[in-house]
Amino acid sequence: MTDEAKVDVKLNVYQKLNKVQTELKAPKGQFNKFGNYKYRSCEDILEGLKPLLKEVGAIVLLSDSVEFVEGRYYVKARAQFVDTDTAEKIEVSAMAREDDSKKGMDSSQLTGSTSSYARKYRLNGLFCIDDTKDSDATNDHAQGTTQAKNTTYTRMTNQHLNKLFELGNKKGYSQDKVRQRITKKFNKTAEEMTTAEYKQVVLGYEKLPDKE
Structure with missing residues (x-):
């Protein structure tokens, strides 16, 4: 043609x-x-x-x-x-x-x-x-990097956040208070946390005594 x-x-x-x-x-x-x-x-x-x-x-x-x-x-x-x-x-x-x-x-x-x-x-x-993922596979790290550097960063889901807020409430902290503490600690919103940061926050609340 x-x-x-x-x-x-x-x-x-x-x-x-x-x-x-x-x-x-x-x-x-x-x-x-x-x-x-x-x-x-x-x-x-x-x-x-x-x-x-x-x-x-x-x-x-x-x-x-x-x-x-x-x-x-x-x-x-x-x-x-x-x-x-x-x-x-x-x-x-x-x-x-x-x-x-x-x-x-x-x-x-x-x-x-x-x-x-x-x-x-x-x-x-x-x-x-x-x-939803920011993998270090795109960051051109050299071979032999530690496991910590190969962490996959995942945006928080509603399920993640609901679990965290329920835990915070059990320990005597409102949802707004939990959000404020996250922003103060990481300088980002709760939704922007990585999985590693999320686990760190959950662990911190789990160590606190339950509210009476």
């Missing part, structure tokens, strides 16, 4: 999204010195998206809103994948709750940090990015 006879096949919005999902490369460009592992930020994902969006003819629109649910404020982040040829769109959303306080942050910084967290996991869902 000659070039003149070729048909210019237009992708629909779902086909464009599928192409971006399967070809997206978003390297983990950030490093957590405390946990000694690499991770990707919202900005890393967006940088990886730009050339693919240009190629398929699409844009990503991001927006936030603040919602009050059961006495707490949540940042609801939305992401829209929009086909620039047809204006068809696919939308996903994610929510993250602000901590009561976070060391070294004022209220505006706290909201901004929560927004970034929600945006990252919303983009993860839209573009099929698995961010």
